[in-house]
Amino acid sequence: MSREREMAMEFLGLNFMQSAQVDMESLSRSFIDEMEKGLKGELSSLFMLPTYIEAKSAIPSNRPVIALDAGGTNFRVALVVFDDEKKPLIKGFRKFPMPGVKGEVGLEEFFACIATAIGDLIPESDDIGFCFSYPTEIMENGDGRLLRFSKEINAKEVEGQMIGENLNKALLARGMNKPKNIVIVNDTVTTLLAGMSAFADRNFDSYIGFILGTGTNCCYSEKNSLITKIKGVRAQGEQVINIESGGFGRSPRGLIDREFDETTLNPGFYTFEKMISGAYLGGLFTLTLKSASRAGLFSAGTAASIDSASPFTTSDMGAFLADKEKAGSVHNLMAKEGELAIAFCIAEEIVDRAARLSAVNLASIAIKTGKGFDPLRPVLTAADGTTFYELPGLRQKTLRYIDSFLRVSHGQYMEFARVDNASLIGAAIAGLR
Numbered sequence: 001m002s003r004e005r006e007m008a009m010e011f012l013g014l015n016f017m018q019s020a021q022v023d024m025e026s027l028s029r030s031f032i033d034e035m036e037k038g039l040k041g042e043l044s045s046l047f048m049l050p051t052y053i054e055a056k057s058a059i060p061s062n063r064p065v066i067a068l069d070a071g072g073t074n075f076r077v078a079l080v081v082f083d084d085e086k087k088p089l090i091k092g093f094r095k096f097p098m099p100g101v102k103g104e105v106g107l108e109e110f111f112a113c114i115a116t117a118i119g120d121l122i123p124e125s126d127d128i129g130f131c132f133s134y135p136t137e138i139m140e141n142g143d144g145r146l147l148r149f150s151k152e153i154n155a156k157e158v159e160g161q162m163i164g165e166n167l168n169k170a171l172l173a174r175g176m177n178k179p180k181n182i183v184i185v186n187d188t189v190t191t192l193l194a195g196m197s198a199f200a201d202r203n204f205d206s207y208i209g210f211i212l213g214t215g216t217n218c219c220y221s222e223k224n225s226l227i228t229k230i231k232g233v234r235a236q237g238e239q240v241i242n243i244e245s246g247g248f249g250r251s252p253r254g255l256i257d258r259e260f261d262e263t264t265l266n267p268g269f270y271t272f273e274k275m276i277s278g279a280y281l282g283g284l285f286t287l288t289l290k291s292a293s294r295a296g297l298f299s300a301g302t303a304a305s306i307d308s309a310s311p312f313t314t315s316d317m318g319a320f321l322a323d324k325e326k327a328g329s330v331h332n333l334m335a336k337e338g339e340l341a342i343a344f345c346i347a348e349e350i351v352d353r354a355a356r357l358s359a360v361n362l363a364s365i366a367i368k369t370g371k372g373f374d375p376l377r378p379v380l381t382a383a384d385g386t387t388f389y390e391l392p393g394l395r396q397k398t399l400r401y402i403d404s405f406l407r408v409s410h411g412q413y414m415e416f417a418r419v420d421n422a423s424l425i426g427a428a429i430a431g432l433r
Contacts, residue, residue, distance in 0.1 A: 004338050008345035011292055017254035019353035024360050024405050030250040031364040035243065039222070041229030045249030047147070049242040050230055051138045051189055053430060055196060055207055055221040059086050065431040066121050066180075068114070069131040069423040071187065073101050073214055077118050079125065080428035086197065088425045092121060100155035107157035107166065115170035122171065128180045129431020131423045132163055133187040133215070135244050144184030154265070183430045186242045187211050187384070188219035190426025194419040195382025197429060204380040204415070206371035209240075209426075212358060212394075213385030215270075216277045218245045220365045245361050246273030260287045272361075276354035278387035282314035288346050297342055301335035309333055314387060317347050321392040348393070355397030358388075362398075363406040366414060372406075378413035384422045 012018045031046075038048030059082050067090075069076040078093040099105050099113040118128075134153070136144040143164035149155060158166075164182035171180065185193075192209030209219040222241045224233045233239070251272050253261075260283060261267050261274055274280040286309070293303040312329060320330040321344070330347075334340050362381055366372050372379040388395050399416065406412050419425065 002341060004341035005345045007297055008292070008342045009349070011295055011297055012346065012349055015255045015291065016252065017256055017288065017349070017353070019349055019356050022252065022353060022356050022360070024356065024363075024401070025409070027251060027357075027360050028364045028367060028405075031248060031360060032368045034248060034250060035364070035368055038243075039227050039229060039241070045247050047135055047242070047244040047247065049135070049137060049186075049244060050227055050233075051185065051219070051240045051242055052140050052142075053185065053189060053193075053240045053433065054238060055192060055240055059197060059429055060432050061086065063127075063432060064125045065127045065129055065428045066118060066125050067129050067131070067424040067428040067431065068118065069133075069187070069190075069427060070098060070114075071131075071133050071214065071423065073098055075099065075114065075117060076424060077121065078424050079121050080424060082428070082432075086200070088421075088428065090421060090424060093424075098153060100149070100153040100158075104154040104156070106155075107161060108170075110155050110158050111166045111170035112173075114167060115174050119174060122174075122176055126181055127431045128167075128182045129427035129429070130163065130167070130182055130184050131187050131190045131427040132184050133211070133217070133423075135247070136163065136184060136186065136242075138184060138242070142181070142183040148266075148269070181431075183433065185427060185430040186217065186219060187423050188217045189240050189242060190424075190430065191382045191384045191419070191422040192219055192240060193426040193429045194422035195380055195417055197425065198419045199380060199417060202380070203377055205374065205377040206366075206369060206379045208362060208365055208379060208381040210362060210381050210383040210388075211385045212277060212383070212388035214277060214279045214387070216246045216273050216358070216361075216385070218243045218361055218365060220369065222369070243365075246270045246277065248272035248361070251275065251357060256284070256288050256291050259291070260284050263287070272357070276357050278314045278385075278391070280314075281350060281354065281387070281391070282312045282317050285317045285347055285350055286311045288350065289343060292342065292346060298334075298339055299336045302333060302339050305333040305335070314391065317350075318391045320344070321347050321351065351391060351393050352397055355394055356401050358394075358398045359401035359405055362414065363402060363410070363412075366406060366412050367410055372412040372414055375413045378415045381414055381416050382419055382422065383416050384418065389418070
């Protein structure tokens with residue numbers, strides 16, 4: 001190990017920021033414990049939200065549906081039709097900034113923006129499948145009440161409101177004749193449904209929907225008999241549970257994690273998400289560099305440059321990891337030879353820890369449900385999100401930790417798949433149910 005790496009790792013260890021300081025077995029037990037509490041309605045950092053959607057792949061053909069996707073930074077719209085072979089045809093696709101991402105918006109403005117975006121598609125279908133990627137309590141009629149925004153969306157008046165009901169109000173205000181049939185689902189649910197549809201010819205033991213982009217979340221299929229916080233549901237059936245895993249509150253946080261959390265829009269909330277997702281990793285990297293600078297790891301010239309630097313984005317960190325020798329925003333701060341190696345080690349360790357935590361998240365679901373022991377019938381994780389696929393090393397490290405922890409230590413098997421336009425396709429499937 002080089003002297004620079006030794007310095008960086010010692011600094012990270014003293015601040016409890018090393019990836020190896022995460023005990024995967026212990027953390028998995030805590031994650032499962034929070035899952036079980038959430039299913040019972042007990043106090044838990046995991047919402048474990050019922051969706052009233054069964055994980056099945058039957059899709060009606062030649063019936064158009066309006067598909068909406070409200071993500072971390074973008075709002076996407078399309079008209080989707082499944083042909084006789086159940087292949088999705090996406091028409092009229094367009095993308096807009098997510099309301100509230102550039103500044104605060106009120107309740108009416110938020111839904112007016114969405115209604116305007118889909119105005120020309122209103123006559124095309126009576127059905128809307130709405131992928132709404134924020135903590136939302138789903139109702140049996142398919143509508144959903146927003147619990148709170150995450151991912152730095154600033155629209156406080158929308159919190160606590162019914163999404164479908166308010167969208168219908170906005171559409172009626174635009175001259176629509178009658179309310180639409182609106183089904184609200186989370187992006188993890190749409191990803192799961194799209195994965196099932198795309199691999200309908202494969203025999204999997206169970207399915208997980210996994211998002212790691214601007215934010216992070218998971219969903220899976222759970223027995224109704226174990227969801228004791230809801231009443232009147234057929235006990236012998238199953239339904240998809242939206243875990244809201246970004247809210248997991250029992251992951252061990254380092255000193256810099258805690259300092260960084262205080263700089264975010266909602267300190268104390270979604271602390272797990274702030275350790276692994278794209279909205280936060282760049283900022284966490286920036287603060288870690290500044291903390292390392294204060295600890296004397298960099299020269300005076302570099303320390304001054306780091307102190308005055310604007311926060312790096314996760315894309316900046318990714319570009320640095322992809323080629324640490326190439327001139328760029330991180331490279332330009334370093335005044336002396338060897339300092340790049342310290343910065344690179346810090347960035348690499350942040351990504352490695354994010355991969356380890358993501359693996360705990362996914363493996364805990366398989367362990368809890370007891371699925372995937374047959375290598376011919378693994379658990380399929382349909383994964384989506386630019387951070388997962390584009391941040392150098394994150395996907396590869398996550399899969400490696402899954403293999404060593406889930407397969408080697410627990411004897412269970414998991415396969416990963418990516419489905420293009422999963423959020424829109426899954427929203428369309430949900431809208432047609």
